[in-house]
Amino acid sequence: MKHLFIIPVATALLFGCAGSEAPTSEVEADSASISSTKTGTSTHGNSQHSLKLEDLFPRDRLVEVDIKVKDEDWDTLRYQSRNFFEALQPKRQFGEVESPYTYVEASVTIDGVNFPRVGIRKKGFIGSQSSSRPSLKIKLNHIDKKNEIDGLSMLTFNNNQQDTSLMSQFMGYELFNAAGSPASRCALAKITVNGKNLGVYAHVESVRKHLIKRSFGSDKGTLYEGTVVDFHEEWENSFEKKFGKDKPGREHIVNVINALKGVEGDSFFGGKAAGRGWVPTSGKFDDQWFKPGFDDSAWSVGQNGAGYEREEGYESLIKDGFDFDEAMYGKATSLYLRFPFELDSIDTINSAHKVLLRMKCDDGFVAYLNGYEIARHNAPEDPRWDSVATGSGNDQASMQFTSYDLSDNRDKLRSGRNVLALHVMNISDRSTDLLAVAELQTNDSDIEQEIWKLIDEEAFYSFWTIEGLLSFWDGYSGNRNNFFVYLNPETDKFHFMPWGADCMFEKYSPLGVDRSSPRSVRTVGLVAHKLYQIPGVRKKYAEKMKALMAEHWDEEKLLAETKRVEAMVEPHLSWEQKRKVDHEKIRRFIRNRRADVELEISGDDMPLWSAAPEPPPILGGERGWGRRNRDNDKDKKEKPKSKRDEGNEKKISFWNAARTGNMSILKEHLAKEMDVNAKDEGGGTALSLATLAGHTKTVGFLIEKGADVNLSGNDGSAPLHGAAFLGQTAAAKLLIEAGAKVNARNHKGETPLDSGAAEWSEELKGIVEFISAIVQIKTDINKVREGRPKVVALLKENGGKSGRDLAGSLGGIWGAAKNGDLAKLQEALSKSADVNGHDEMGITPLSWAAMAGQKDAAKLIIKKGAKINGKNRDGATPLHAAAFFGQTEIVEMLIKNKANLNLTNEKGETPLDNASHEWKEIQGLMQIVGGILKMEVDLDRARTGRPKIADLLKENGGLRGEEFR
Incomplete structure (x- = not known):
């Protein structure tokens, strides 16, 4: 499956995490001189030493933080931004990426206690960036090395950019701690800079030695922060060390990576095993083809490794005789495969710790052993000859084996002849690829036991289930992001801690994660995924989740807390926040959460979910390139070019032709009865891609050929949303003239006007560049900047409204x-x-x-x-x-x-x-x-x-x- 990442993730970034806000109408106060502030005095008559750590995290009031900084320094700070390509560049896999943020000197007064010379800088990865209300780090000892508050010298203030309820961090961290999973404390704070109210921030306790010692009894271990990284092979150096001895910490990370890889077992089927394949054309054999005695003599002969590849990726995995491109592309979504194999004895199999089916598969399959179903992935409940996969695969993950435990089905094997049958399914008959490689093996290793030797079992269950209950889609289990791991010297095991918790209390992730996946458990993090494949782990997770809800999920108390916090913050909101605040969102989640979770827990078990997570994303180069060149950054060698035969038009898909404006290839596809409204695996149509790329002639041609101008993608966005975001004025005119709905709303309730209305900023520029790279289109930044207001004006001329105004008026x-x-x-x-x-x-x-x-x-x-x-x-x-x-x-x-x-x-x-x-x-x-x-x-x-x-x-x-x- 190609380009799964493009449409849903792109639109999430377009409309969800832009990090830019409308300019404030408030009159900014004159900047005060730093030197005019009295040193170490309090407006309440206390000395700065009277401010205790406990004072910084009240639950019944807001901490008041007043910052005085030179105007030019404030502008320097707030306009600094993290570039997508720098943040996710290939070399981050092998070491820390330099931060774009620098400290400036300021004077800070906290609840009346003044610190006259401190350092402040911007913070944030991507979604929380803002130039008008930046998240901030305040380093008390930046200049005066003795400045601290009970050992704490670094203060963290998050701008709640992605949390319109303003309560996710305040309530989320509290629930982690209440459930026994160590986490920061969190208060709410009112931030004022040079007399201007920036509104309500979350003051989150920095994860440093004082917190670690309080949580684990010792701060002598090693602490790492994880930002879009995971325990994948060759990713050990991507974890950022915060303190402690690095050598034992890195060795421990490597040990976890190796444990997750598992020990290679003994294969009794696989390799170049011979088999037969057939693309079914009717349901005549639906209830027979997978049984041992079925006559498959008329089927194609090939070797283990079947499917097709129209672009790049799976060519080396598809074996002689089993390339089904001609039989399937544009015609069929299902493929039947049968592999006979002999076993002299099953004694070794019966005595093995585990029996595994290992699959490389894109997009879905059902496996049968001697006529009995033994495993499935992305398959409908009742597969038929013309079934399609229920979900898409990721190319990188699909090229790695995923294991399915057959231990409870070993009785289906027999001495002598056996038959492994595979029903392989694609998400669409226009998918650019399909893959199925199978292997059967015995394995005496116990991956669960190996994991618990390195990661504290009870602590991880507590951490994992609370992430699941709170639906923390941007945490470790949901996005291998925003987490710490601490190597505790008391146990010599890793303990996980949450960070960046402004994305809790949301049922669905905006990052393109399959919506058919369970909502009560997240398995994008590799540790979570590997564990979740083990039946006993799923049962224990269900047990822990039920206990967690029984003890800590009190809807009445939680809803009352949201009312209390709403009243507490309301007087302190900034003008920007008053426009965006939505307290009802978190209340809906609280009311519905128990029912959502209980619907998925079947007795004492959790729903099956085996989709393998992809490696952490990198941009701007091939994986592994950073390792080859990390010692020679100054050597600007050209990266190796692909061997792809660009002249082979077979490999130019309908959607690629639209994105590049290749009219001749588009016409060829349509002449072969290609559906002009067909969607790629990411949910994108040819019209939406041509619109994003600004190929006006292509847009007109597709409309002329019957393209639906209102057909939405996976996130509900129509082509007009994309035109507004990238300022494609000519394309927008064509769409509107063809009947595009100017007030169409995506799944987040946003209209095209919302997509183009945000003020231009460095953050927005970065997102435009990022989307352009992901969708692989060439973008003129100046034209985008000039075009966006023109499209907005065009939309308004035709009755366009914002989603909020539309909802309110309706x-x-x-x-x-x-x-x-x-x-x-x-x-x-x-x-x-x-x-x-x-x-x-x-x-x-x-x-x-x-x-x-x-x-x-x-x-x-x-x-x-x-x-x-x-x-x-x-x-x-x-x-x-x-x-x-x-x-x-x-x-x-x-x-x-x-x-x-x-x-x-x-x-x-x-x-x-x-x-x-x-x-x-x-x-x-x-x-x-x-x-x-x-x-x-x-x-x-x-x-x-x-x-x-x-x-x-x-x-x-x-x-x-x-x-x-």
Whole structure:
């Protein structure tokens, strides 16, 4: 699968982490002279030594921090920025990357206690950067080496740039500590610079020796910080040492890397094993092809290593006879493979500690051993001859073996002849690649035991489960980011600690992580991923999670705390924060979290999830290049060029042609019946890519050929969002003339106007450069800067509004649909509300009306152009919703309006499935779902309506998911 990273991650950076804000309307106070401040005096009459460490972390008030700094020094500080390419350059794999931030001298007064000569600098990685409200580090002993507060000399103030609730860090760190997982303390602070109120910051306790000693009883170990790094091979030097002896610490990191790699086992199938393959053209053999006695003599003969590659990556892995490009590209998504192999005896297998299936696979598969299913990944519940993978693979991760424990299935093996059968699936028939390489082996190593020799078991479970409960998508388990590891000399084991906690209390990650992955556990971090593949670990995680919720997740207390904090911060908000603050977001998470988690815990187990995490990202070079050149940075050697045959047009995909403006290749693809609206694996269309690149002729050509100007990508953004962000004025005009909705909203509720409205800044420039590199387009920065306001003006001329103004003026089309408020619904629709738009829960107005049984509202919405089969973010249609809740009249109306009865949701379920579950099995779940949706459920109506709906669906051709092909 190519370019998985491009669309979802790019849009997350475009719209979620830009780090730029509108200029303040406040009048800035004159800068005070540093030298005019009295040394070491307090406005309360106390000496600076009376300020204790405990005073810096109050829970009932804001710390007041007043900074005086020369104007030119403040400008120097706040305009410094971290360049994406520098931050993620290849050589970071082999050592620390120099920080772009420098200290300037300032005077700081904390709660009336003055420190006249300190150092301050900007801080932040990417998402938290801001030039108007920068996050800050204050180094008390930068000039006066004796300056400290009970041993603490470094103060950290985070700007809450990504946390519009202002509570993620304040409440998140507190929950870590309450759950017994050591973490910083956190207070809230009001920051004033030269008389100007910058608003409410999070004052986070710096992770230094005082904190380590308090948490572990000893500060004699070694502490490392992890910033988008992990325990992958040759990444040991990417961890930043904060203090302690480096040699034993690095050796310990290497030991963890080796433990995660595991010990090579003894293969009894693999290598160049001979087999047969076939691209199915019907379901004639669906229930037979994987069984031992099936006749596959007419199938193609090849060796272990099947698929195809239209660009670069898998060529060396695809073996003779098993290149299926011609049979599959543009035609099919499924491939059947059969490999016979002989075993003289199974005694060794039965006595082995583990039996493993190891797969290199992109995108999905189901494996069968002698006719029995033994493993699956990214596969639908009921795979058929024309099934597609339910998720995409990452090329780098797919080229590494992922292990599946078959120990409980070793009884399926037999002495003599055996057959391993693989159903390999692609995410799309237009995917540029497919891969399947299999290996069976015995292994006597115990990876779990090896990990716990190096990482404290109980401590890691506490850390991991609280990250999962709080949905810390930018932490270690969620993004191998924002963490510390401490080598504790008392145990000689690593302990993990959280950092950068402004991204908690959010159900979904904006970084393109598969939304079908579990929400209650994160496995992007390699330690978490490797452990999660072990059945016993999943059971213990479920046990720990249930205990954690029982003891620490008290919704009533947590909601009361949000009210208290809201009242505490409200008087101190800056002008910028008043525009953006959203306290309700964290409250929705708190109310829904228990139900979200409990839905995933099945008895005493967690849901399976085996998607392998990719190595940490690098930009600007090939992996490993930094190692080859880290000792010779001054030698500007040209990097090795790819051997790719650029003249081979087979390797230029439809989407690459659009991105580069290659009209001749586009025409060739379309002449071969390529769907002009087909999406690549990242969710991007040819039109969206051509728009981003500013290829106006290509945009016009694609529109002429029927490209949907409102078709959104994985994050809900339409081509017009991209045009606004990159200032592509000519493309924007074409899109609007072709009927693009100027107020289309993405999954975050943002319109194209939001995409182009942010003031130009160094941070925004960096993001534009980053996106251009990721999407592989050439961007003229000056044209982008000039074009953005022009597109914004064009949008406004055509009725464009911001997402916030639109939502406010509409009064909530979704709430009106849910409540059956026809007056508000009419008002919303008269003001250009998107009748097919998703709210924050990913639900359309018609689905809300269908669930709630609001027949008149549903009629009005349909009349105004709602898509009868428009899907919610989970793949469910309005008919799924009405069938589940027993809304008979709504179902009848939807069928009358030609609703598709056999569309499936992300779980492969049809509306008939939704109506067919036994009442005793579904009653409790229905109440839980109703609670999540804040919707009163009529259980009597649901109980009596569901059987009637099931009969009605069957009468009209409705099928169960297991029947439907």
